[in-house]
Amino acid sequence: MSEFAIEIQNVSKHFGGVKALTDISFNVKKASIHALIGENGAGKSTLMKILSGIYIKDSGVIKVNGEEVNFLNPKSSQKKGIGIIHQELALSPDLSVAENIFLDDLGNGKKTIDWKSVNTKAKQALDALGFDISPQTRLGNLSVAYQQMVEIAKAMTKNVNILILDEPTAVLADPEIDILFDNLRKLQAKGVTIIYISHRLEELFRLSDEITVIKDGRTVACLDPKVTTEDDIIRHMVGRELASLYPEKNVPQDQDILRVRNLNRNKVLRHINFNVKKGEIVGLAGLVGAGRTEVARCIFGIDKPNSGEIYKNEKRINIANVAQAIQAGIGLVPESRKEQGAVLDLSIMENITMATLSKFSRFGIIDHKKEKQASEKMKSLLQIKLGDLSDNVSSLSGGNQQKVVLAKWLSTDCDMIILDEPTRGVDVGAKAEIYRIISDLAKLGYGLLVISSELVELIGLAHRIYVMSEGTITGELQGAEMTEENIMRLALPKRESL
Structure with a gap:
């Protein structure tokens, strides 16, 4: 049994003559919070879209829990327990929290919807995150941080065991970031593997177990946040010191x-x-x-x-x-x-x-x-x-x-x-x-x-x-x-x- 939730080996992806990824390789340990950082255009989003089935890789090997996979669409990725939270939340502000969580399968194909069951299941998903709010609340009435928790609850109802978050704190204030981090640690304690993409270096040291740096579509470093510094990360990313x-x-x-x-x-x-x-x-x-x-x-x-x-x-x-x-x-x-x-x-x-x-x-x-x-x-x-x-x-x-x-x-x-x-x-x-x-x-x-x-x-x-x-x-x-x-x-x- 593999110790890694995800293994990426020599994965490449081209768009016409543009090389988005070139032989990128790194592993993500199970139940870890693995940070991914790189300049805009380094290839982070392309790789995450491959993992979530939006793009199809040109070459290389991807393994999930030790098993080689080839994702042809988002559903094939979801079946392997992978969920992604994009920077721009994919939610409907005028619907209730429960409706947003189960929007993909309201009614399970039946002509009528059992709202009591929907609200009960939504409450269970929210309670699992320690998120005390009524599932009947209009989503637009929540802060951005709480809307993000709804997005995570939605992912978790699909039996996600690998959660990808792309710049989740871009629009959050410090107290809201604390809420997010507390919930990510709770998910990690339950065995969920988290891939965390951020430009904020201080967050990586505060949250992650390992940091992978990507530059020009390649892996340039895998670092231990306990023994590395901001200067180390910046030097790998852009080739210059923090002071400069x-x-x-x-x-x-x-x-x-x-x-x-x-x-x-x-x-x-x-x-x-x-x-x-x-x-x-x-x-x-x-x-x-x-x-x-x-x-x-x-x-x-x-x-x-x-x-x-x-x-x-x-x-x-x-x-x-x-x-x-x-x-x-x-x-x-x-x-x-x-x-x-x-x-x-x-x-x-x-x-x-x-x-x-x-x-x-x-x-x-x-x-x-x-x-x-x-x-x-x-x-x-x-x-x-x-x-x-x-x-x-x-x-x-x-x-x-x-x-x-x-x-x-x-x-x-x-x-x-x-x-x-x-x-x-x-x-x-x-x-x-x-x-x-x-x-x-x-x-x-x-x-x-x-x-x-x-x-x-x-x-x-x-x-x-x-x-x-x-x-x-x-x-x-x-x-x-x-x-x-x-x-x-x-x-x-x-x-x-x-």
């Missing part, structure tokens, strides 16, 4: 490009005061719900403050809407690029130029030659990796999608850019490129306000860091003061004295 991810900081100019004074909005923001100098990268730190994004929304004209003053290049400005913010030379790369930053079904060129079409049109007619020239310039400047400018943005990796959103604002005449979680959901290599771009913009005199939940990122990138807690700025750090401990001390809510 962050460019050398320039010296900002003396003049303020943006100054905010006594900004207030309802009970969300209170007495917000800060400034950003020309050529300066200013970090904005704080826990989820501290008010960081709300500051960005007020400055960019999405939300209207109750009071306060905003100065741009020493001149007071009134921003009642987004158009006025853009006119004032302010750009915003939002937290959610898929919903707010880019239009995924439009072309890369259309996304780059959508904020500046007046530059390329006359009497309502767009000069596509000029539009393409401007887009090619941005592609070269930001080193956007793409097939063709006419391809949809959805065809790009997360890091390159983020570059397209940034290109949109650089195409305008803005000189102050707010970036909200600019590296969320992108791999280490793409992070390094985004850091380089931000640093280069600072050297050109742009002002940059970077909002990030990754404290190491802010410390490595920013000249100064403002910390927020419960809607107010609790402190400013610079130089040697910028440590994770100091940031957290200022970010934690203060207990009221009795």
Whole structure:
């Protein structure tokens, strides 16, 4: 009897002339949590789609519990006990929790549905995860973390003994991540094998028993998290040290490009005061719900403050809407690029130029030659990796999608850019490129306000860091003061004295 739940031996997969996987090999021990990491395009998703029967391998051997398998479709994979939870949850928000769990086989082919039985079975599946909620609850009323638990419960009702999770924490806050990890450990204790894909290095050390690093469709390392470091993983992934991810900081100019004074909005923001100098990268730190994004929304004209003053290049400005913010030379790369930053079904060129079409049109007619020239310039400047400018943005990796959103604002005449979680959901290599771009913009005199939940990122990138807690700025750090401990001390809510 094999000690491995999955054995992958010299598996390859080509798409035309593109080699997605080349002789990839590694093993996953039974009842272990096995992490898989690699840059975007390394081949992780392709391999997982082969394991779940979505793609068919070109060559190589895959064994499940010691038995060689050839999956021709998802059902053949499911029959061997393999389930996959994709980053984008495949659930229906308007249906109940129970309906979502048993959506594939409601009624078992009968004309009527025994709802009592469906709800009972759903409750049993939820109880097995320690998930105390009514199966009749509308799914859309649950948090994303709880919806994820429903997806896992759905997989477990199909007698899954190998569970694959692809970037499951991309949209989760820290408390929700704790819920997920607790449940994954419970599943592991019951004998379930878990393959965990993530870009977040700290999660791998916290959760996994073994880490496999993939690069360019090949296995480059299998590491023990107990005796390895973040530097080791990054070196295998991208060939550079952790410290070298962050460019050398320039010296900002003396003049303020943006100054905010006594900004207030309802009970969300209170007495917000800060400034950003020309050529300066200013970090904005704080826990989820501290008010960081709300500051960005007020400055960019999405939300209207109750009071306060905003100065741009020493001149007071009134921003009642987004158009006025853009006119004032302010750009915003939002937290959610898929919903707010880019239009995924439009072309890369259309996304780059959508904020500046007046530059390329006359009497309502767009000069596509000029539009393409401007887009090619941005592609070269930001080193956007793409097939063709006419391809949809959805065809790009997360890091390159983020570059397209940034290109949109650089195409305008803005000189102050707010970036909200600019590296969320992108791999280490793409992070390094985004850091380089931000640093280069600072050297050109742009002002940059970077909002990030990754404290190491802010410390490595920013000249100064403002910390927020419960809607107010609790402190400013610079130089040697910028440590994770100091940031957290200022970010934690203060207990009221009795």
